[in-house]
Amino acid sequence: MATKTSEKCALVVVDMQNDYCDAAGVYPRNALQCFDMESVVAATAKAVTTCKERGIPVIYLRMAWNTDASGFPVDAGLIMEKSRPFVRAEGLRRGTWGVEVVDGLPPPDYVVDKTRYSGFHNTSLEALLRGLRVETIYLAGVITNMCVEATARDAFHRDFRFVVMSDCVSGFSRKLHDASLETMQIFGTVKQSDELLRGN
Template sequence: MAAQPLLVGNPVLLVIDIQKSAFLENYDGGIPKMTAYTQAMRQARKVIDAARANDVPVIFFQEAHRPNMVDFGRELDGTEDVHCVEGREGTEIAEDIVGLRPDDYVIKKRRYSCFIGTDLDILLRGLRADTLVMVGGLTNVCVHYTFADGHQKDFYCRVVKDCVGGSSDDAHDAALNAMEYLQTGAVRMSEEVISAFSSHKAAAA
């Protein structure tokens, strides 16, 4: 099928799990990350700032698990070790990296997908969202699963290639290919998205 426009209707930016663990020296976050991971997370700030400047709502997500591990489910059956435990410094959102503000929308999640067990659906309805633009990590886990759930809920889904990072280069690339398979033209670069945000604001004026 032909690719849809980058932004359809009302866009919302989802900032997925940009947490302190990726930026702390000698911190074992329990999750492997590709070499360029922190660079991609820092690059995401440009898209966040552009969204704010162009009146695109921004929603921040924080994966967090209870210290007694009751809500990990099957997350430790694969490669990942214990991660994102409440009360640990690395679990907090990297506020200085993403420019988090006190009045921002922040959703804590217990699972990979931003839709599972959260009020994201309610918030998106309130924002009258049509297109979900995603930055953050991991490309092959939380971003991919959120994208797939959004796709099945009939949202237009976009992922910013240079602002997401995976557990490895191969996993990152495979996830991007899988998302592009679901929606042609879904994988875009930050420059395209920033320009689209600006055009969206101008069209709404």
């Protein structure tokens, strides 16, 4: 399903943060490296610039947890039961370098912090999109089969159309990444960013 030129769109970049994407981040340091990040960041930066030039709002989502006095993330919920053990000790803590967006991406128009995989869960994202009169969301970011797909599914359930920019997403597993893209094509659209933005 192609987007209509009359539809109001927004670009939502999911969790392209140091702890996920930079070599010094907590996930890469624990052998969980997103593949092709150099090209993914470059393609995403180009998409962000193009959208801003064309008046398409750009929203960055960030995973950011609050911590107690011991440093444990108190608002991460069941993610802590299923997450990698190292996340119990460090990573994605509010106010740290790891939670910040990676270098190489231009400043967004808006930033929305979240504590779950989906960008819609207990955040202001839906209200922001409604206020901007957005009908279609362009999606970029990491992890394809986790936070990107969770956000895409929740967008669909809230009657937002979505298009995943396939060259602007990455994950820890190419197999799971590919399966996720195939799954999301069932209820959304998957396109290369150049193809998507060429006519807008």
